[in-house]
Amino acid sequence: MSKEDKLKNYVQNTYGELHAPEDLRRKVMNMDERNVKKKEMSVGRKLAMAAAIAAVLFAGSNGVAYAMTGSTWVETVVAKINLNGVWQEVEMEGVVLEDGTVQYSTTLNVQDEDSVEFVLISDATDADSLKIAGVGAESSFPEVYIVKDTSITVDNIGVAKEDDKVYFVDGDIKIDITEDMTDGAASVSYEKNGEIYQYEVKEEPGVPGCYELHISSEE
Amino acid sequence: MDTQEYERLTEKYLDCIYRVAVNGCNTLADAEDVVQNTFVKLWERTENFEDEDHARKWLIRVAVNECHSLWRSGWKRRTTYLEELTEEPVFSTPERSELYFAVQNLPQKYRQIVYLYYYEEYSIREIAQMLKLSETAVKSRLLRARQKLKGDLKEAWNE
Structure with a gap:
């Protein structure tokens, strides 16, 4: 038997022993309409707030994410948060609010507490206007230090809709992602100028025409 | 999707999707979330599959996308509880x-x-x-x- 066949047997024997737990099986098998609604509600549940003193420091990001509404691009920022003396790097996702501002938020675990949620409000075009929003008014809100303007301009990359089809577009490159987007998300990989690019595309739930794109580089 | 077809596909592919999810997540708790979200999408699907292979590949692709969504979610990565990290098959x-x-x-x-x-x-x-x-x-x-x-x-x- 070749080493390749041996590895295959090894993987098949191992993963053949890995089964979905019985309680998960029960939950999934009983996925009636009532359970689906319950699941949707649980996703949007509000996490408990905890008082915490922290400092937030914005830094550059290796994997930069963008949300697009119309022609406006907003990145997801990576922040360094000093929570009770411990620095943590967190990704803060931007959500476009009705008034056009962007809300960045993240939630961290705190020892002996449920969680603490950090919410930042920023004008999409002005990183300097970042400030802490008034969620959990009883909390002591962290200071915000901006050390780097993280706004990045991306030209001609986006999602286009034509004749009921959805396309990922990068300049002259146009990739049909219609089928994948029926699931709400797609991954595309392509070569341009000798470089391989890979993007993850996700439709923002409840916001028609709004997509979130993440770029990840190939090794 | 009608209940009978949903139950048939779930019975057939649950373990497969669970393994895909385990390979795409860092904790078994996240993997279980991915599995549930994947089968919610199956339940909500209205179109029929062309054949078994189409159904299986569709479920795997949805599960992979759900894993990616989880990785994209900064707060999810940071709200993992210690007991979830120590859970092992x-x-x-x-x-x-x-x-x-x-x-x-x-x-x-x-x-x-x-x-x-x-x-x-x-x-x-x-x-x-x-x-x-x-x-x-x-x-x-x-x-x-x-x-x-x-x-x-x-x-x-x-x-």
Whole structure:
């Protein structure tokens, strides 16, 4: 038997022993309409707030994410948060609010507490206007230090809709992602100028025409 | 989707999707979330599948996308509880346990390819189509995964 066949047997024997737990099986098998609604509600549940003193420091990001509404691009920022003396790097996702501002938020675990949620409000075009929003008014809100303007301009990359089809577009490159987007998300990989690019595309739930794109580089 | 068809597909593919999710997540709790979200989408699907292969590939692709969504979600990564991190599946032999943890120690983007190639026996082309990657990218990731596993499983590899 070749080493390749041996590895295959090894993987098949191992993963053949890995089964979905019985309680998960029960939950999934009983996925009636009532359970689906319950699941949707649980996703949007509000996490408990905890008082915490922290400092937030914005830094550059290796994997930069963008949300697009119309022609406006907003990145997801990576922040360094000093929570009770411990620095943590967190990704803060931007959500476009009705008034056009962007809300960045993240939630961290705190020892002996449920969680603490950090919410930042920023004008999409002005990183300097970042400030802490008034969620959990009883909390002591962290200071915000901006050390780097993280706004990045991306030209001609986006999602286009034509004749009921959805396309990922990068300049002259146009990739049909219609089928994948029926699931709400797609991954595309392509070569341009000798470089391989890979993007993850996700439709923002409840916001028609709004997509979130993440770029990840190939090794 | 009608209940009978949903139950048939769930019975048939639940373990497969669970394994895809385990390979795409860092904790079993996250994997269970991915499985539930995947089957919610199956339940909500209104179109019929062309055949069994279409259904299986669709479920795998949805599960992979759900795993990616989880990775994209910064707060989710930071709200993992300690007990979730220490949860581990149990295998019948130490060798199988060793292989499982060696695969789990691979970068996330290699793990699903190893599983789809060696367990589900999909071809490089099929994996590339499912994961929306180039065939070259799948081949190079598989090669790197093999090299890493070879290093981590020296004894078993050379037996």
